[in-house]
Amino acid sequence: GDSVTQMEGPVTLSEEAFLTINCTYTATGYPSLFWYVQYPGEGLQLLLKATKADDKGSNKGFEATYRKETTSFHLEKGSVQVSDSAVYFCALSDRGYGGATNKLIFGTGTLLAVQP
C-alpha cells in the first residue's frame, strides 16, 4: 500500500541554519503531497502542499518540490528561527473523485529543535 518515509529526528539546529527534512513516498497513483506542522500543545496545521509533479509548495519560508522521478518531497528552509521548533509530518493523499483528497497517510514525524 501507499506509504511515507521521513527522516528520524530529532533535528537540532542553531538559529539561521539551513533546514532539510527528507521525505520519500510510495504510491500507486498520483498522490497529493503535504507537510503538516504540530507546535507544542497544538493540533496539526497544514504548512504547504503540492498536487502534481514539479509543483513547489511554499509557506512561511518553507519550500518543498514534488519530485516524481525520485518520489520525494523534501522540506527546506533557508534560515530557521526558534519559533520553527515543532514536529513536522510529511503526508500523502489520493486525489479521489473530483480532486477531493481522501485519507491522509502520514510519515512518522520529525522533531525540529532550533536553539538561539
Next chain:
Amino acid sequence: GAVVSQHPSWVICKSGTSVKIECRSLDFQATTMFWYRQFPKQSLMLMATSNEGSKATYEQGVEKDKFLINHASLTLSTLTVTSAHPEDSSFYICSARDPGTLVNVPYEQYFGPGTRLTVT
C-alpha cells in the same frame, strides 16, 4: 482559516468505562471527518472515516464495536471508546474536510487539537 475543536482536551477514566470525544467544525460544514490515533513519538494512524448520515468506514485492525463513531450532523462527529482499557490510552485527533467551492481543488483537512485519553 477553518477551525475544528475537540472536547474534552484530556480525560482520565477507569478501566471498563466508556468515554465520548466530540469533534466539531466551527465555521464550516464537514460532510467527512476523520479520526486518528497518535502514539508517543509516532505518527498519526487513521482509525476511521466518518461520513455525515452514514456508517463510518473503519481501517483494517480497528474494532468498530469498541470505537463507536457517530456523525449525526454536518458539524459534529463523536468517537466513543467503549469498555476502555489501559492499552486504549492515547492521543486521539480528528480532522474535518472542508468541501470547498471548486471541484478541482483538493479538499483541505483541518485538524482538531486532540484529546489525551488516559485509562487507569
